[in-house]
Amino acid sequence: MIVPVILAGGIGSRLWPLSRQLNPKQFVSLSSPTHGGAPSMSLFRQTLDRLQGLPELAPPLVVCNEEHRFLAAEQLRQAGLRDARIVLEPCGRNTAPALTVAALLAAAGQEQPHEGEAETVTLLVLPADHLIADTETFQAAVRQAVGHAQDGNLVTFGITPDYPETGYGYIQRGEVLAVEPATPAEAPVGYRIRRFVEKPDQATAQLYLDAKDYYWNSGMFVMRADVWLDELAQLAPEMARLCRQAYVARDQDGDFIRLDEAAFAASPADSIDYAVMEKTRRAVVVPMDAGWNDLGAWSALWNVGLQNGDECSDGNVTQGDVYCRGVSNSYVRADSRLVTVLGLDNAVVVETADAVLVADKDQVQDVKSVVEWLKQQQRPEADMHTLVYRPWGSYESLATGPGFQVKRICVKPGAALSLQMHHHRAEHWVVLSGVATVTCDERVFPLEANQSTFIPQGSRHRLQNETTEWLELIEVQTGNYLGEDDIVRFDDVYGRT
Numbered sequence: 001m002i003v004p005v006i007l008a009g010g011i012g013s014r015l016w017p018l019s020r021q022l023n024p025k026q027f028v029s030l031s032s033p034t035h036g037g038a039p040s041m042s043l044f045r046q047t048l049d050r051l052q053g054l055p056e057l058a059p060p061l062v063v064c065n066e067e068h069r070f071l072a073a074e075q076l077r078q079a080g081l082r083d084a085r086i087v088l089e090p091c092g093r094n095t096a097p098a099l100t101v102a103a104l105l106a107a108a109g110q111e112q113p114h115e116g117e118a119e120t121v122t123l124l125v126l127p128a129d130h131l132i133a134d135t136e137t138f139q140a141a142v143r144q145a146v147g148h149a150q151d152g153n154l155v156t157f158g159i160t161p162d163y164p165e166t167g168y169g170y171i172q173r174g175e176v177l178a179v180e181p182a183t184p185a186e187a188p189v190g191y192r193i194r195r196f197v198e199k200p201d202q203a204t205a206q207l208y209l210d211a212k213d214y215y216w217n218s219g220m221f222v223m224r225a226d227v228w229l230d231e232l233a234q235l236a237p238e239m240a241r242l243c244r245q246a247y248v249a250r251d252q253d254g255d256f257i258r259l260d261e262a263a264f265a266a267s268p269a270d271s272i273d274y275a276v277m278e279k280t281r282r283a284v285v286v287p288m289d290a291g292w293n294d295l296g297a298w299s300a301l302w303n304v305g306l307q308n309g310d311e312c313s314d315g316n317v318t319q320g321d322v323y324c325r326g327v328s329n330s331y332v333r334a335d336s337r338l339v340t341v342l343g344l345d346n347a348v349v350v351e352t353a354d355a356v357l358v359a360d361k362d363q364v365q366d367v368k369s370v371v372e373w374l375k376q377q378q379r380p381e382a383d384m385h386t387l388v389y390r391p392w393g394s395y396e397s398l399a400t401g402p403g404f405q406v407k408r409i410c411v412k413p414g415a416a417l418s419l420q421m422h423h424h425r426a427e428h429w430v431v432l433s434g435v436a437t438v439t440c441d442e443r444v445f446p447l448e449a450n451q452s453t454f455i456p457q458g459s460r461h462r463l464q465n466e467t468t469e470w471l472e473l474i475e476v477q478t479g480n481y482l483g484e485d486d487i488v489r490f491d492d493v494y495g496r497t
Contacts, residue, residue: 001058001121002146003106003225004051007098008044008064008072008128009089013368014297017355018335021383026129027071030301043295044072044128048079050135051124054142058121059083061106062128063098066090069256070391070494088253090261095219096275097267099125100232100243101259103225122149123228125221125272131304133291141288145222148177148190153284154231154277155190155222158215160289164205167296167365169217169273170197171285172208193283196273215285218292221272231282236275242267254495298348298357298364302331320351331361353386391494392417395475405482409463411436411471416464418492425479425486427455429463434471437464460490 012025019025026044041049051057059081064072066088076084087101106121124142132138145155158171173191196217200208208214233240242263249260268275277283291307293300305317312318316327320334326343333339336353348364350357359367374382387396392415399406411417411434419439429438429452436447439462440455447453455461457479465471 001056002054002124003058003121004060005099005102005106005123005125006044006047006060006062006128007095007125008062008068009092009098010127010129012129012295013371014365015295015301016367016371017350017352017357017381018333020381020385022067023071023385023389024068024129025295026127027068027075030295042075043131045075045079046132047126047128047130048076048081050132050138054124054139058106059085061085061087061102063087063089063102064128065092066258071389073255074389074391085257086255087257087259089264090259091265093264093267093269095272096232096236096270097239097243097264099123099221099228099272100240101247101264103228104244104247105257107225107229120150121225122146123221123223123225125223127219127294129295130218130220131291131293131295133307135290137290138288141286141290142222144189145284145286148284148286149222149224149227152224152227152282153177153190154227154280154282155284155286156193156277157218157220157288158285159218159292160287161209161214161216164202164209165216166199166202166205168294169199170205170208170214171195171217172197173213173215173285173287177284190284190286193277193285196278215287216292217273218288219272219294221277222286227282228276231276231280235279236268236270239268239270239275296365297367298331298350298359299361301333302348302361305331329361355381391415393470398474400482403478403480403482405477407475407477408432409471409473409475411463411465413465413468413470416493417462418487418489418494419460419462420490421458421460421488422479422486423458423488424481425477426457427461428476428478429453429455430474430476432472432474434465434469434473435467436471436473437466438462439464462491 008026010024011021012019015025018028027042029040029042048060062072062084064086069086069088072086087105089098103123106123141157148155172194174194175192177190177192246259246264249263251258293304302317305311310317314328316324316330318332321338322332322334323340324332327341328345330344330347332341332349334351339349339351341349346361348359348361371382387394393411396408397405398408431447431449431451433449438445438447438453441459
């Protein structure tokens, strides 16, 4: 049995302003909603979809940050994966602790018709934010890797490099291995790993490319759960102990598995490579050439756009309502308005409803420093978009000023906001479409399109959509404080406090 482990805990700060703390790159569409109609699926959904067709595939196990639990749950629902399990990290501790709790859960969750069978479960470990263009080649490489993993190896995928990239780590292969091919057409190729190397400079990257025995480090793995846990216990015993403690003391919260916060936070924070792969004698690399990209910076989106034929003249890649003149070798994206660019070369211009990034394409790895500055200044642009998703739907901030804020609220069919109260603000609701069921203190009444109501400051209130159609309304908030933390919840179907 293959258990996909989807690591979805990152925030993708290098893709700001599209990627934000509360809505990171793995959960957003990387195609502009104004370019070619509807936006494409998120990277998370694409990761789930490319698993279809693999043999003996169990429901996925997703590890994500608690802040992103409803994003993950909704996209799993959209993918029809209602049996998936979601593990919530109380804090980020890098990929090795995330994999460890997933391995413990996957092994314990298997039926055991024969003693010890649970320990042979095979994990396919995939970051949720990678792009892979060729699903068929990817799945062929997975089948090859499974053979090596069942022999007790810890397998990673090495991406065949086609240019001297300095933004990736590299893997140098050693002696060749062979296993029985999954099908006669598949070459049983795998290699012992000779060494891992850090991100090189340009000259060293060229040497690796010329040598023909180096691969880009993909960060994807296949391994048996018991082999990982055994190797971790030997090579990182403190991490193994604390992760097991966090797992044993876990709680089940509806659809979510909550780890013990104190134990998990005390675990060393380390990557799968640093904790085990660079030290173990069981490390194997399987080559893969499937159009892989980790989309770690805006320059990667430019490269992908060129490969997909999305460029306009002069090597530009544009998305959305964009006009360029005298522009070359640039990436320009508009999400909410017209963007015009004149006389630039090698540039990145990204517009969202509340922020604009303009950068030299060779400097986009430093975008994370912008996010760090935003956090230091406690700016909301670091954490959220004007459009914010909630388990019941979404809200979008349309206008803000002294003493007021205007939002557009969309509520899913059958969904309900919490029964709540605000100390510092009143609210006016105007229904645009659908039918709302409104609770305001002791009154419960319907509100239809073109009708409005007033929610006084301090009133217990709730907004529900009891119909089969989406509900859309405008909310006007007025008061001396309009922060999202001015909320007291009395009842919430999603377990929020």
